[in-house]
Structure formats: structure tokens, C-alpha cells
Amino acid sequence: MSNTSSDTTGDESLITTDVETGSTDRSTAVGETAVAARDLDVFYGDEQAIDDVSIEIPEKRVTALIGPSGCGKSTFLRCINRMNDMIDVCRVEGDVEFGGKNVYDDDVDPVALRRKIGMVFQKPNPFPKSIRDNVAYGLKIQGFDGDVDARVEESLKGAALWDEVKDQLDSSGLDLSGGQQQRLCIARAIAPDPEVILMDEPTSALDPVAASKIEDLIDGLAEEYTVIIVTHNMQQAARISDRTAVFLTGGRLVEYDDTAKIFEDPEEQRVEDYITGKFG
Numbered sequence: 297m298s299n300t301s302s303d304t305t306g307d308e309s310l311i312t313t314d315v316e317t318g319s320t321d322r323s324t325a326v327g328e329t330a331v332a333a334r335d336l337d338v339f340y341g342d343e344q345a346i347d348d349v350s351i352e353i354p355e356k357r358v359t360a361l362i363g364p365s366g367c368g369k370s371t372f373l374r375c376i377n378r379m380n381d382m383i384d385v386c387r388v389e390g391d392v393e394f395g396g397k398n399v400y401d402d403d404v405d406p407v408a409l410r411r412k413i414g415m416v417f418q419k420p421n422p423f424p425k426s427i428r429d430n431v432a433y434g435l436k437i438q439g440f441d442g443d444v445d446a447r448v449e450e451s452l453k454g455a456a457l458w459d460e461v462k463d464q465l466d467s468s469g470l471d472l473s474g475g476q477q478q479r480l481c482i483a484r485a486i487a488p489d490p491e492v493i494l495m496d497e498p499t500s501a502l503d504p505v506a507a508s509k510i511e512d513l514i515d516g517l518a519e520e521y522t523v524i525i526v527t528h529n530m531q532q533a534a535r536i537s538d539r540t541a542v543f544l545t546g547g548r549l550v551e552y553d554d555t556a557k558i559f560e561d562p563e564e565q566r567v568e569d570y571i572t573g574k575f576g
């Protein structure tokens with residue numbers, strides 16, 4: 297795995313089909329499906345943001361969603377754990393299957409769904425609470441009756457933050473550096489023991505060293521969780537993901553395959569044009 301991980305949005309000189317792929321030791325054979333979208337359409341009022349997307353996302357792999365600005369990557373990601381429910385004008389048609397169920401069925405509780413499908417955002421957003429309370433937050437909400445301190449430690453270890461904060465668990469999460477705050481948010485996301493972690497450009501607000509740590513972390517997270525990540529950073533997608541889905545303008549999924557195939561030999565000319573920086 298390359299250790300350079302600066303975000304390169306807009307830096308076309310770094311966009312090349314020669315990017316290093318296949319960073320992980322995981323088998324490229326696609327296993328069980330964790331999340332599937334079927335004929336998914338999403339509208340904001342009259343504007344269509346996702347157009348007839350069907351995709352099967354494998355469990356315990358890193359799947360990257362890439363594509364130019366405004367092509368619907370974040371909208372698609374937010375459909376998976378129904379974060380779009382919070383947007384009044386947003387309407388979803390079609391199915392998103394998780395755990396053998398359409399998450400849009402009437403009997404699905406979105407709060408319970410989000411415990412199973414956690415989310416990490418672009419800007420680190422710890423609560424103005426102690427490090428411990430940040431991680432324990434979701435556990436308290438779900439009425440977790442196990443050993444909270446042990447779970448906090450386990451989650452901070454899982455987010456590669458424990459060694460840096462173990463002596464300051466009562467300090468505010470806001471006093472940490474940006475990269476530490478993002479790892480704290482990852483610890484908070486994994487504490488309720490989800491199956492899927494959605495990440496919306498999790499390194500784009502971080503410096504290259506902090507971003508590199510998060511990339512290494514994501515690689516390890518996929519041992520245990522299904523990771524679905526939106527990134528503008530082509531090199532990042534190539535380095536850390538097993539599968540890559542390319543969205544293009546109009547919210548269409550134009551190609552979805554093993555990451556190495558997408559970056560080395562895409563089927564679609566417009567995908568090649570996009571990843572070589574000819575547009576987007």
C-alpha cells in the first residue's frame with residue numbers, strides 16, 4: 297500500500313490510470329451481499345438525483361463510490377441508512393435491501409437501522425462531550441447493559457486511537473486534532489457493533505498524514521465490517537477499495553466492478569475519461 301494519501305480533488309496531474317490498486321490482502325472473490333439497491337430512484341422535489349440504480353455491495357469489503365461533483369454519491373450513501381429521511385423534499389423509490397429486508401418498509405425503525413449501519417461524515421463532528429461519552433453515546437441510547445468502559449476501550453482500539461487517548465478519556469473530544477476527532481467519530485460509529493459503516497469523504501478535511509492513518513484504519517475495519525466510502529480522491533479509491541462504483545452525471549451508476557478492473561481496464565470509455573481526468 298502506498299502511504300501517500302493527500303486528497304487530490306481538482307489535481308488532475310495526479311489522476312492517472314497507473315494508480316496503485318489492490319492494496320488489501322482480502323480475497324477479490326466477492327462474498328455475500330451486505331446491501332443491495334434495486335431500481336433505486338431518488339428525487340429532491342422534481343429533480344432526480346439517483347436514476348434507476350441497482351447494485352449489490354459485498355460484505356466485509358471496502359466499496360468506493362466515485363464520480364464527479366453532484367452525480368449523487370452522497371445521496372446514494374444516505375439512502376442506505378435512511379439519512380435522507382431527514383430531508384423533507386427527498387423522495388425515494390425502489391428498494392434498498394439489508395438483512396433480507398427493504399429498509400424502506402413501513403415496519404423498519406430508522407434509528408435501529410442506523411445502529412446496524414453507522415455513518416462517518418466529511419467533517420469530524422464529535423459531540424461537545426468527553427472522549428468516553430462520545431464513544432458511549434450510542435450504547436446508552438440503545439440501552440446497552442454490558443461493560444460500557446470495556447466497549448469504549450475496544451472501540452477506541454478498533455479506531456486506532458486508544459494509545460493516544462487512554463489517559464485522557466474525560467477530556468473533551470473537541471480538544472483532539474482533526475485526524476484524532478475523525479478516528480473518535482469512527483470509534484463512536486463502531487461502538488454499537490454495526491454491520492456496515494458508511495463514510496462520506498472521511499479524509500477530505502484532513503491533512504495527508506491524518507488521512508493516511510484513516511486509510512490504514514479503513515483497511516483493517518473491512519476485516520469486520522462492510523465499508524462503503526464516497527471519495528473524490530481517485531488514488532484513495534484505488535488504494536483502499538476492493539470494489540468501485542462509478543456514478544456519472546444524472547445519478548446513474550455507469551460501471552461497477554473490482555477496483556483493479558475499473559482503474560486498469562474499464563469497460564466504458566466515459567469511465568476511462570473520468571478516471572484519467574478528462575472530465576469531472
Ligand SMILES: Nc1ncnc2c1ncn2[C@@H]1O[C@H](COP(=O)(O)OP(=O)(O)OP(=O)(O)O)[C@@H](O)[C@H]1O
Nearest residue numbers: 340345363364365366367368369370371372383385
Ligand atoms: N438537500 C438537498 N436538497 C435538494 N437537492 C439536493 C440536496 N442534496 C443534494 N441535492 C442535489 O442532488 C444532486 C446530487 O447531490 P449529491 O450531494 O448526492 O452528489 P455528490 O455526487 O455526492 O456530490 P459531491 O461530490 O459534490 O458531494 C445534486 O444535483 C444536488 O444539488
